[in-house]
Amino acid sequence: MRGVRKSVLAIAALALVGSLVVPAMAAKTLNGAGATFPEPIYSVWMHKYNELKGVRVNYQGIGSSGGQRQIKAKTVDFGGSDAPMKGPDLREAGLIQFPMVIGGVVPIVNVQGVGPGELKLTNEALAAIFAGEITFWDDEAIKATNPDLALPNEPITVVHRADGSGTTWIFTNFLDKVSASWHEKAGFGKVVPWPVGVGAKGNPGVAAYVQRVNGSVGYVEFAFAKQNDLSYVTLKNHAGEWVQPTIESFQEAAANADWVNSDSYYLVLTDQPGDGSWPIAGATFILIHKDQPDAATAKAMFEFFDWCYDHGDEMAMAKDYVPVPDNVVGMVRATWGLEVTSGGKAVYK
Amino acid sequence: MRPRSHTARRLADRSARIVMVPAALIGLTVLAWILWEVIARGAGALNASFFTELPTPPGMEGGGLANAIVGTLLMTVLATVIGTPVGLLAGIYLAEFGTTSRLATAVRFTTNLLMGTPSIIIGIFVYALIVLRTGHFSGWAGAVSLAILMLPVVLRTTEDMLNLVPDELRESALALGAPRWRATVTVIFRAAKTGLVTGILLAVARVSGETAPLLFTALNSFYWPETINEPTANLTVTIFNYAMSPYADWQQKAWGASLLITVGVLFVAVLSRFVLKERKSRA
Amino acid sequence: MSKAASQSRADWTFKVITAACALVVIVLMGGILVELLRNSGMSIRQFGFGFLTSTEWNPYAGEFGAASSIFGTVVSTAIAMLLAVPLSLIIAIYLVEVAHPKASRIIGGGIELLAAVPSIIYGMWGLFVFAALMQEHVQPWLGKYFGFLPLFQGPPMGIGMLTAGLILTLMVLPFITAVTRDVLQMVPPVLKESAHGVGATMWEATRHIALKYGRRGIVGAVFLGFGRALGETMAVTFVIGNSHRISSSLFDAGNTIASSLANEFNEASEPIYLSSLFELALVLFLLTLLFQTAAHFWVSRMQRQEAGDR
Numbered sequence: 001m002r003g004v005r006k007s008v009l010a011i012a013a014l015a016l017v018g019s020l021v022v023p024a025m026a027a028k029t030l031n032g033a034g035a036t037f038p039e040p041i042y043s044v045w046m047h048k049y050n051e052l053k054g055v056r057v058n059y060q061g062i063g064s065s066g067g068q069r070q071i072k073a074k075t076v077d078f079g080g081s082d083a084p085m086k087g088p089d090l091r092e093a094g095l096i097q098f099p100m101v102i103g104g105v106v107p108i109v110n111v112q113g114v115g116p117g118e119l120k121l122t123n124e125a126l127a128a129i130f131a132g133e134i135t136f137w138d139d140e141a142i143k144a145t146n147p148d149l150a151l152p153n154e155p156i157t158v159v160h161r162a163d164g165s166g167t168t169w170i171f172t173n174f175l176d177k178v179s180a181s182w183h184e185k186a187g188f189g190k191v192v193p194w195p196v197g198v199g200a201k202g203n204p205g206v207a208a209y210v211q212r213v214n215g216s217v218g219y220v221e222f223a224f225a226k227q228n229d230l231s232y233v234t235l236k237n238h239a240g241e242w243v244q245p246t247i248e249s250f251q252e253a254a255a256n257a258d259w260v261n262s263d264s265y266y267l268v269l270t271d272q273p274g275d276g277s278w279p280i281a282g283a284t285f286i287l288i289h290k291d292q293p294d295a296a297t298a299k300a301m302f303e304f305f306d307w308c309y310d311h312g313d314e315m316a317m318a319k320d321y322v323p324v325p326d327n328v329v330g331m332v333r334a335t336w337g338l339e340v341t342s343g344g345k346a347v348y349k
Numbered sequence: 350m351r352p353r354s355h356t357a358r359r360l361a362d363r364s365a366r367i368v369m370v371p372a373a374l375i376g377l378t379v380l381a382w383i384l385w386e387v388i389a390r391g392a393g394a395l396n397a398s399f400f401t402e403l404p405t406p407p408g409m410e411g412g413g414l415a416n417a418i419v420g421t422l423l424m425t426v427l428a429t430v431i432g433t434p435v436g437l438l439a440g441i442y443l444a445e446f447g448t449t450s451r452l453a454t455a456v457r458f459t460t461n462l463l464m465g466t467p468s469i470i471i472g473i474f475v476y477a478l479i480v481l482r483t484g485h486f487s488g489w490a491g492a493v494s495l496a497i498l499m500l501p502v503v504l505r506t507t508e509d510m511l512n513l514v515p516d517e518l519r520e521s522a523l524a525l526g527a528p529r530w531r532a533t534v535t536v537i538f539r540a541a542k543t544g545l546v547t548g549i550l551l552a553v554a555r556v557s558g559e560t561a562p563l564l565f566t567a568l569n570s571f572y573w574p575e576t577i578n579e580p581t582a583n584l585t586v587t588i589f590n591y592a593m594s595p596y597a598d599w600q601q602k603a604w605g606a607s608l609l610i611t612v613g614v615l616f617v618a619v620l621s622r623f624v625l626k627e628r629k630s631r632a
Numbered sequence: 633m634s635k636a637a638s639q640s641r642a643d644w645t646f647k648v649i650t651a652a653c654a655l656v657v658i659v660l661m662g663g664i665l666v667e668l669l670r671n672s673g674m675s676i677r678q679f680g681f682g683f684l685t686s687t688e689w690n691p692y693a694g695e696f697g698a699a700s701s702i703f704g705t706v707v708s709t710a711i712a713m714l715l716a717v718p719l720s721l722i723i724a725i726y727l728v729e730v731a732h733p734k735a736s737r738i739i740g741g742g743i744e745l746l747a748a749v750p751s752i753i754y755g756m757w758g759l760f761v762f763a764a765l766m767q768e769h770v771q772p773w774l775g776k777y778f779g780f781l782p783l784f785q786g787p788p789m790g791i792g793m794l795t796a797g798l799i800l801t802l803m804v805l806p807f808i809t810a811v812t813r814d815v816l817q818m819v820p821p822v823l824k825e826s827a828h829g830v831g832a833t834m835w836e837a838t839r840h841i842a843l844k845y846g847r848r849g850i851v852g853a854v855f856l857g858f859g860r861a862l863g864e865t866m867a868v869t870f871v872i873g874n875s876h877r878i879s880s881s882l883f884d885a886g887n888t889i890a891s892s893l894a895n896e897f898n899e900a901s902e903p904i905y906l907s908s909l910f911e912l913a914l915v916l917f918l919l920t921l922l923f924q925t926a927a928h929f930w931v932s933r934m935q936r937q938e939a940g941d942r
Contacts, residue, residue, distance in 0.1 A: 029572075029579070043406035047571075056572050058580070062899045065692070069902060075484070155787040162874060163899060164692060191692040198789075198875050198885045201895065207595035213789045214767065227408050228595040362833035369726035372719055376809070377742045379802055383749065383757045390760070435653045442650035456654045458928065459661050465856065465924045466917065467863025469890050470664065473897070473913045477667040497660060504657065528639040530646035558750025561865040561890070565897055588752055589894075592759060592870065600760070607756050611749065618748040 028300050033060040034067015034080030035166045036202040038101055038284040040223035041321050042080070045308050048315070057304060061202050065164020065190050071095065071287045077297055079287040082166025083190050087263040094290050096339050098332040099265055099283040100308065102257075102322040104222045104250045105171045106232040106280070110210050111137055112152055116225070117244045120145040120234045123279075127179035129217060130158055131186070132196030137215060152215075159209045159218035162199025164190040170282035171219045174270040178279075222250075223319045237279040238271050245278050247320045253281035259328045283324070288340065295342040302336060302348050387604065387611050394605025404571050404587075407596035414606055420574045420582040424492045424567060425557050427577070432496035433503055433549055440507025445533055464501040471497050472562030480566060488574055488581030491567025498559060499552040506548025510541040547621035554617035558610050560585035584610055664917065672911035674904060683911060689876035691900070696908035698915055700876045704793065704886040705916070708868060709861040711797025711882075716804045717854055723805075724812035725838050740813065747806035755870030758799040763790035763871055766798075771883055782880040789873070794882035796872040800861050808857045815849035816842055848930060855927035859920045865890040889916040 039061045046057040062070075064081035071079030072093050085097055107126060109119055121129070125141045128134045134141055138151040161168045172188035186192040200209045203220045207228050210218040222245045225232045237243050253272040259265060269281040286305065292298035309332075313323040324332075336348040398413045405412030439456070447453025475494040480486055514537050522532035538545070568580040569587060584606045591603035675683065679696065686697025723743070727736045767790030774784045819842045827837040843850070873885025874895050887895075889912050900906045 040407070044409070047406050047409070050572070058570065058572075066899050157787050157789060162895075189692075191690075198873055201593075201874070201899075204594045204596075208593055211595050212763070212767075212791070213787075215787060216789075224595065228597075230595075358833055358836065362835040365835040366730055369722050369730055372722040373726045373731070373739050375719065376723060376746060376805065377739055380742050380746045380749075382761075383746075383753065386757055386761050387753060435656055438650045438653035439656065442647070442654040446647055446650065447654070452651065452654065456657055459658045461928065462921060462924050463657055463661055465859050465920060466661075466664070467860075467865065467890060467920060469863065469865045469893055470668075470913055470917050470920075473893065473910070474664045474667050476897075477671050477910070478663070481671075500660075501657065504654075529643040533646070554748065558752060560750075560752045561894060564894060568898070585750075585752055588756065589866070589869075592756055603756065604760075607753050611753050614750055615745060615748060618745070622744065 028296075029056045029058060030078070030297065030301055030304060031058050031076045032067075032078040032080060032286075033062050033070045033076045034287075035064045035082045035284055036061035036204060037064075037082045037103060037105075037167045037170075037221045037282075038080065038321070039203065040221070040227060041101055041312075041316050041319050044315050044319070045312050049304060049307060053303075053307075055300060055304065061204070063161070063163035063190075063202060064166030064169065068287065071289070074289070074293075077288070077301055080284065081287060082282055082284045083169035084266045084268075084283070084285055085264075085287070086266055090264050090287075095287050096290055096335060097264055097266075097285045097287045098335060099259075099267075099324050099328065100286050100305075101312075101316050101324060102250060102254045102269070102281060102283045103320070104245050104253070104278045104281045105167055105174075105219055106222045106225050106245045107217060107219050107235070108207070108210050108225050108230040108232050109217045110212075110214055110231065111154070112214070113150055114231050116229070116231045117234050118146075118149060119231065120242060122236055123175075123178040126233075126235070127175045127182040129156060130160070130175065130194075130197070131182060132158065133181075154215040157213055157216040158194070158197030159200055159206050159213070159216050160194045160197045161191075161202075161206060163201050165202075166190060166282075166284065167203055167219065167221060168192065170268075170270060171280060173268060174280045177271045223321065226320060235279055237275075237277050238273050239275045239277070241275050243276060243278055245320075247317060247322065249276050249278035250281050250320065250322045253277040253279070254283075254322050254325075257283070259325075259331065265332075281322075290339050290341065292340060292342040292347060295345070295347060298340065298342050298347040302340075306333075384611070387608050390601070391604035391606075391608025391611075394601045395608065399602070399605055403573065404602075407594065407599055412598075412602075414582075414584065414587060414602060416570065416573045416582040417584045417587045417606065418609070420488065420567070420570075421557065421584045423574060423577065424488055424495060424563070424581060424583060425553060427489065427492035428495035428499055428556060429549065429553055431492060432499035432552070435496075436500045436503025436552075437507050437545070439500075439504045440511060441533055443504070443508040444511035445529075445537075460501045460504055463497075464505070467561075468494075468498055468559050469561035469564075472565040475562065476565040485578075486566060486568040486580040488567050488577035488579070491563045491581060491583070492577070494562035494566045495556040495559065498556050498562065502552035502555060503548055506551065507545060510544030510548060511537060513544065514540045543624060547624045550617050550621040554614045554621070558585065558614050560589055564589070668910060668914040668917055672907055672914050675907035675911040678904065679908070679911075683908070684915070687876070687878055691896075691902065691905050694902065694904050696905070698889070698908075698912055700878050701887055701889045701892050701912055702915065703878050704796075704872065705862055705888040705890070705919075707793060707882075707886070708797045708800055708872070708888055709858060711794070712800035712804050712861045713854070713858055715798070715801040716808055716857065719801075720805055720808035720812055721843075721850070723809045724816055725842075727809075727813050728816040729834055729838055729842075740810075743806045743809050746802075747810065751803065751864060751866040754799055754803055754867035758795065758867055759791070759870040762799065763795055766790045766795050775883070783882050786879075786881045786883040788883060789885070791871045791873045791885060792883050793872065793879075793886045796868045796886070796888070797882070799867045799871055800864055803864060803867055804857045804861045807860060808853050811853035811856070812846075812850050815846040815853070818849075819845050848933070852927045852931040855923050855930060859923035859927065862923065863890055863916060863920050865894050869894045889913070 042059055050056055064083045067079035067081045070076045090097060122145055135156055137156060138153050169190045172192050175182040176188040185195060200206045203224045206218040207220050207224040210216045232245055234242050234244050243249050252274045253269050256272045257267050271279050309329045316323050337346060340347050398411050401415050402413035403416055443453050472494050475490055479490040518540060522536040563583055563586050567583055570580045570582040574581045588603045588606045591599040684698050687699045688695040688697045727740050767788050771788030778784045823841050824837050827841045868888050869891040872887060872891050874887050875885035876887055893909060893913060897909050900909055
């Protein structure tokens with residue numbers, strides 16, 4: 001008994017001592033939380049950055065609402081949100097926001113015999129499905145645009161977000177623009193009064209749900225659909241053309257963005273003109289405090305974001321995200337230099 | 350009893366017997382099914398990189414759960430270090446001093462309540478107690494929540510095992526002039542040694558499969574646990590996150606981690622129960 | 633100090649230390665209650681008793697109500713108890729009265745192993761294996777033949793209230809079976825032998841003698857099983873679907889108090905949201921305390937009655 005006790009005490013002592021000594025040698029850790037929309041590319045960037053520089057970036061995908069709340073509460077170093085905040089709100093909270101990368105939201109379906117890009121839905125049909133007005137897959141409205149598909153007589157299960165989501169904000173912003181009845185029923189926002197459907201957490205949650213449940217329909221950032229072989233939908237854009245979600249169609253939508261005249265980079269990219277534009281594109285933003293409590297942390301953050309802007313383009317495009325254009329990156333860096341201080345001194349040079 | 354015909358009564362008896370067999374087999378069938386699925390789906394994930402590499406972003410090749418394995422081991426050891434001494438000493442009190450005292454009765458009743466408290470409530474309690482006050486998640490908060498779960502189990506088995514030690518042994522030790530504490534710690538402990546150790550093992554087995562308490566205390570991490578004063582990777586929360594994700598490679602890793610935990614827990618449970626039964630029958 | 637005095641001082645210290653450790657248990661329970669009450673204060677003050685009956689759950693608007701969670705907790709537990717109790721009884725009777733001793737040991741051992749399997753493993757199996765089975769076969773069958781009942785209407789999703797209830801059944805089953813088996817084994821053989829002596833069949837002896845004799849222990853086991861099912865988290869969270877709506881169909885998604893806590897606790901940074909979740913935890917804590925206390929007093933009353941009978 002004594003021998004066992006001795007070795008147990010030894011292990012315990014080691015653990016405790018180790019946990020006290022090692023922090024001194026611990027690598028820098030940056031904490032962020034928020035949107036799951038950019039998670040596929042953020043996780044790749046953060047992993048690569050850790051490999052190269054040893055800096056650990058912890059990002060929790062808890063949705064844009066969570067990101068905004070956590071950065072306001074200062075429990076994280078930076079927040080992620082696809083729902084841009086308006087200038088006055090930013091100034092009131094003492095935050096600045098800047099776009100990190102641009103992507104596209106796509107409706108996804110799990111219907112027998114329907115592969116990626118095969119299902120064509122008009123904007124009215126899409127809104128009606130999510131409003132619970134169309135309830136079966138072989139409804140006339142769906143069959144009309146899909147004469148070649150053998151649509152089953154299965155009920156439609158709508159999957160939406162349970163958490164406050166920027167992806168929802170972008171998606172419902174589009175529905176709100178193109179469907180008067182959706183505008184009446186639900187409007188747009190990070191949370192809307194969904195008439196029907198089940199809620200899932202985060203983009204991964206929606207993707208997982210749709211993956212499992214036959215006859216379901218949801219909406220996710222495109223990388224989630226592609227990564228998991230989910231059947232995305234073909235939509236009609238502002239120019240009246242049927243278009244599929246591709247990096248080109250996202251780029252065309254993003255080309256319309258007038259960043260220069262935006263207030264604090266507030267921009268909406270849904271229903272953009274252009275023959276090949278994807279109608280549900282959106283940028284995702286990073287939120288940080290203007291007055292940084294710790295200069296070293298702030299410096300480390302800017303080093304990370306700089307690296308992403310300078311070296312992350314290829315990785316982003318490989319996941320079908322559109323990098324922020326160079327001139328905008330220049331604007332963002334100027335904003336950092338002007339607006340962000342720590343202890344009265346500018347952090348970014 | 351209502352008088353009934355002989356055949357009716359025999360029929361009732363026979364029908365009951367017939368129904369019972371499939372019912373009883375349900376238990377075995379489900380167990381076998383679960384074990385089969387865990388092994389079949391998890392074995393493929395347990396390669397070398399699973400045990401040595403850090404997690405990679407979904408879709409990236411390779412990667413493993415080495416940090417989660419270390420984190421779970423770390424927190425389980427820490428929890429054992431925290432919870433076992435308290436449980437042992439408390440069990441000693443109940444067995445040696447508390448056969449009739451009111452404190453002992455209250456403690457016994459409360460121990461039952463604590464054992465039946467859902468582990469998620471324990472996690473939320475430690476969240477309020479430690480995480481909210483320190484402002485961040487940490488591995489040692491996780492260890493504390495696991496220790497709280499272990500405590501009543503260790504307490505109960507200690508009391509039971511010590512009660513099995515015959516009073517003659519106690520009396521002889523005291524008659525030889527040993528002070529009470531010495532008698533307990535050396536003589537009686539030695540007599541109940543096996544039972545005590547297996548009681549601790551049972552408690553460890555129980556907490557190593559727990560998820561809910563760690564969700565709100567240790568959270569999770571993609572990196573090595575460099576200090577226990579930060580979110581600490583662990584197998585169970587990883588399983589939760591990975592399983593709910595849509596990524597096939599993450600789901601497979603979740604099965605691998607499940608296999609690891611199941612094997613560990615069942616092995617310890619079977620071993621300790623076997624040894625306990627031996628001990629009880631010998632006493 | 634004389635040797636005797638220092639010895640008794642050491643003994644006294646020993647007693648105090650061990651008593652203090654024993655006290656820790658009581659302090660912990662008290663601490664849990666205190667922390668839960670403290671942190672749910674905001675929510676209690678804001679929503680009052682309406683919290684328990686409101687079906688609102690709108691984090692965005694800051695409106696919270698426990699009704700859907702309580703409903704889900706009760707329904708899933710009810711399903712589990714309705715199925716597990718008769719099944720456990722049958723299995724326990726089989727193990728004690730009918731089975732060959734070796735078979736009894738193997739099956740009994742298997743039941744105990746089932747109890748040792750961690751909840752999250754049930755969750756994994758439930759989500760990846762059982763839910764698929766439910767979606768492809770069981771639910772369509774139920775919908776086809778019993779779809780006239782509102783209970784079995786709606787699209788088969790695999791996950792949902794019914795699946796959660798069934799997984800809970802599997803989790804509670806080993807526990808109640810083990811305790812019932814122990815209770816039945818304690819029935820004095822002389823009673824059963826007398827019954828057989830006057831010509832009773834196994835079934836009659838069991839029904840009228842053994843079950844009646846052990847009924848209080850069995851009821852106690854049921855109470856305890858109920859208490860555990862109420863607080864079961866991981867297995868249910870995986871398969872219940874996380875929806876705060878109350879639905880008449882068992883095919884629909886729902887939530888239990890435990891699953892809501894698991895899903896939402898870490899994402900609630902708004903104070904009122906967190907406080908409401910704490911209040912949910914408080915409700916669950918009090919519910920399980922209630923059942924356990926009831927079980928305890930039921931069983932101790934049985935023990936006193938038995939002692940009196942003798």
